[in-house]
Amino acid sequence: MHNVKMLIAYDGSAYLGWQKTSMGPSIEETLQQVLEQILQEPIALQAASRTDAGVHARGQVVNFLTSKGNIQPNRLRISLNSLLPKDLVVLQVEFPDPSFHPTLDCIGKEYHYDICYGTAQLPQHRFYSWHYPHRLDLSAMREAAEKIKGERDFSSFCNFKKNAHYKHCKREIHTIEIIEIDSERICLKISGNNFLYKMVRNIVGTIAYVGSGKIPLKEIPAILSSQDRTQAGMTAPAHGLTLHRVFYEFSILS
Amino acid sequence: MHNVKMLIAYDGSAYLGWQKTSMGPSIEETLQQVLEQILQEPIALQAASRTDAGVHARGQVVNFLTSKGNIQPNRLRISLNSLLPKDLVVLQVEFPDPSFHPTLDCIGKEYHYDICYGTAQLPQHRFYSWHYPHRLDLSAMREAAEKIKGERDFSSFCNFKKNAHYKHCKREIHTIEIIEIDSERICLKISGNNFLYKMVRNIVGTIAYVGSGKIPLKEIPAILSSQDRTQAGMTAPAHGLTLHRVFYEFSILS
Numbered sequence: 078m079h080n081v082k083m084l085i086a087y088d089g090s091a092y093l094g095w096q097k098t099s100m101g102p103s104i105e106e107t108l109q110q111v112l113e114q115i116l117q118e119p120i121a122l123q124a125a126s127r128t129d130a131g132v133h134a135r136g137q138v139v140n141f142l143t144s145k146g147n148i149q150p151n152r153l154r155i156s157l158n159s160l161l162p163k164d165l166v167v168l169q170v171e172f173p174d175p176s177f178h179p180t181l182d183c184i185g186k187e188y189h190y191d192i193c194y195g196t197a198q199l200p201q202h203r204f205y206s207w208h209y210p211h212r213l214d215l216s217a218m219r220e221a222a223e224k225i226k227g228e229r230d231f232s233s234f235c236n237f238k239k240n241a242h243y244k245h246c247k248r249e250i251h252t253i254e255i256i257e258i259d260s261e262r263i264c265l266k267i268s269g270n271n272f273l274y275k276m277v278r279n280i281v282g283t284i285a286y287v288g289s290g291k292i293p294l295k296e297i298p299a300i301l302s303s304q305d306r307t308q309a310g311m312t313a314p315a316h317g318l319t320l321h322r323v324f325y326e327f328s329i330l331s
Numbered sequence: 332m333h334n335v336k337m338l339i340a341y342d343g344s345a346y347l348g349w350q351k352t353s354m355g356p357s358i359e360e361t362l363q364q365v366l367e368q369i370l371q372e373p374i375a376l377q378a379a380s381r382t383d384a385g386v387h388a389r390g391q392v393v394n395f396l397t398s399k400g401n402i403q404p405n406r407l408r409i410s411l412n413s414l415l416p417k418d419l420v421v422l423q424v425e426f427p428d429p430s431f432h433p434t435l436d437c438i439g440k441e442y443h444y445d446i447c448y449g450t451a452q453l454p455q456h457r458f459y460s461w462h463y464p465h466r467l468d469l470s471a472m473r474e475a476a477e478k479i480k481g482e483r484d485f486s487s488f489c490n491f492k493k494n495a496h497y498k499h500c501k502r503e504i505h506t507i508e509i510i511e512i513d514s515e516r517i518c519l520k521i522s523g524n525n526f527l528y529k530m531v532r533n534i535v536g537t538i539a540y541v542g543s544g545k546i547p548l549k550e551i552p553a554i555l556s557s558q559d560r561t562q563a564g565m566t567a568p569a570h571g572l573t574l575h576r577v578f579y580e581f582s583i584l585s
Contacts, residue, residue: 088454133455154451164454197408200342200418201387201573205455319455 078142081153082173085137088164090204090316094130095137104128104165108139111160115153116145125179125323126186129275131315133205135189136168136322138179185251185324187268190281191317194288195261206262207281207317213288215255215263221287222253222265224297225280232304234280235273236312246273246304253280266321275312283310332396335407336427339391342418344458344570348384349391358382358419362393365414369407370399379433379577380440383529385569387459389443390422390576392433439505439578441522444535445571448542449515460516461535461571467542469509469517475541476507476519478551479534486558488534489527490566500527500558507534520575529566537564 087104097106105122112120125138150170157167191206193199198208228249235246250269257263265284267277283300286292292300292310300308341358351360359376366374379392404424411421445460447453452462482503489500504523511517519538521531537554540546546554546564554562 086451086453086455088457135453135455158451163457166451166454168451197340197412197420197422199340199389200420201340201389201459203342203417 078144079146079148080140080142080173080175080177081148081150082138082140082171082177082179083154083167084169085134085139086166086168087134087137088204089128089131089133091164092130094132095124095127104134104137107162107165108157111157112141114160115156116143118144123179125183126320128320129315132318132320133316134320137320138183138323138325140173140177140179179323182325183271183323184326185268185270186272186320187266187322187324188272188277189319189321190265190267190277190313191258191262191319192265192281192285192313193262202262204316205319207285207314209285209289209313211285211289213263213285214290215257215288217294218284218288219255220294221284221297222255224294225284225301226250226253229301230304231273231276231301233300233306233309234276234283235306236275236279237273243273248273248276250280253284255284268322268324278313278315278318279306279309279311281313281317285313286310332398333400333402334394334396334427334429334431335402335404336392336394336425336431336433337408337421338423339388339393340420340422341388341391342458343382343385343387345418346384348386349378349381358388358391361416361419362411365411366395368414369410370397372398377433379437380574382574383569386572386574387570388574391574392437392577392579394427394431394433433577436579437525437577438580439522439524440526440574441520441576441578442526442531443573443575444519444521444531444567445512445516445573446519446535446539446567447516456516458570459573461539461568463539463543463567465539465543467517467539468544469511469542471548472538472542473509475538475548475551476509478548479538479555480504480507483555484558485527485530485555487554487560487563488530488537489560490529490533491527497527502527502530504534507538509538522578532567532569532572533560533563533565535567535571539567540564 093101095104097103120141122141154167154170193206193208194213230246231248232246252268254266347355349358351357374395376395408421408424447460447462448467484500485502486500502525506522508520
């Protein structure tokens with residue numbers, strides 16, 4: 078079997094997330110159906126990240142195995158894009174190391190979260206940015222980000238009950254940058270080795286609460302050490318989040 | 332009567348343009364209906380620019396006259412935004428000079444035109460950016476822009492027959508900047524005193540043709556002097572265009 082790796086981007090608005098479900102359209106099923114139509118064989122996809130309903134991707138990495146030995150990467154990419162809906166695009170197709178696995182080989186991910194905080198949100202941002210109309214103290218948010226960064230137990234930012242889903246909740250956040258795009262819009266760039274369920278959105282919601290004064294900056298250490306989800310801020314909505322990039326040891330598809 | 336000035340933004344995707352038409356939804360009619368619902372009197376709107384079907388706005392300026400003397404600008408803005416569809420937003424409401432007229436007093440406009448020129452377009456840009464998948468020579472495009480700038484007859488970039496609609500076709504383009512947003516996306520920022528029908532999109536289409544080599548740079552002076560629309564490049568599609576800002580003598584709503 079031949080291993081095929083793809084870099085894909087999508088607007089998650091119309092999907093129930095990456096993973097196939099009987100409840101409605103998923104990225105996985107949409108891509109799988111078009112691949113099966115082209116390759117005329119059953120295809121099983123694996124993705125670096127099972128993004129949630131409504132979450133977007135700029136650089137999701139997926140793979141599949143195929144019996145077809147004559148695939149031409151660029152031709153396959155063009156065929157896929159001509160058949161896929163416009164909200165799901167294949168950016169690159171390549172042959173990785175035969176053993177490549179997008180989830181198991183992944184050494185880190187970078188997410189971007191976009192917030193519009195003016196009194197009104199420009200309509201052009203409404204599908205890709207959270208409208209959180211509060212005066213934000215960006216320097217307090219940056220201090221909160223510094224406190225959250227690092228290697229620690231992130232149970233306080235996980236929407237699964239502790240120990241119900243993961244062996245442990247220790248993860249490492251490498252960077253949380255807060256970029257000012259314009260006077261009323263910021264982007265939080267968060268990278269780490271691995272993320273718990275809704276962890277990015279819970280971190281964003283908590284940092285936003287610090288920015289608007291709903292959570293005092295000085296409470297961040299207690300929130301982290303409580304290992305209690307109810308102590309942290311809200312889960313920021315899905316539509317502000319984009320899986321920006323996935324990191325591997327030897328190659329980065331970007 | 333009291334004069335009320337508003338700064339508005341819209342995603343033009345679902346509209347047949349600013350101007351009311353029996354053919355389908357317009358920005359003008361949508362905004363007028365909600366204003367009439369709130370103010371309980373007939374309202375006539377005027378806009379700085381009658382944007383075409385599918386064109387977006389970040390800073391359109393409109394006004395209307397009302398008999399109501401007790402309008403509170405910020406309250407009216409909030410009421411409007413709570414009733415308007417999400418693709419049409421009122422950013423500011425204010426009382427201008429009683430004689431203010433958004434079209435007659437306008438001394439200039441700035442448009443932004445977004446182009447994605449990679450082999451695939453990110454889905455997040457598909458409603459707001461033209462996908463023109465060609466290798467672009469940006470320095471040739473910048474030279475073409477320099478040649479097009481200035482005060483001259485722009486008949487070659489007007490989709491109305493010469494003299495059929497305008498007294499004359501002399502206009503002044505102040506700036507055409509080409510900004511690299513990332514490795515596969517640019518924004519053309521075009522400002523001028525006044526624009527002919529589809530002039531911005533015809534200038535963009537022509538500059539894009541220079542970038543991809545379809546029109547040689549050296550032909551630009553002949554295209555300009557021909558005063559013949561058929562000599563210039565294609566009309567770039569509406570969805571890449573945004574009315575960014577409107578300029579007035581004494582105040583700029585931005």
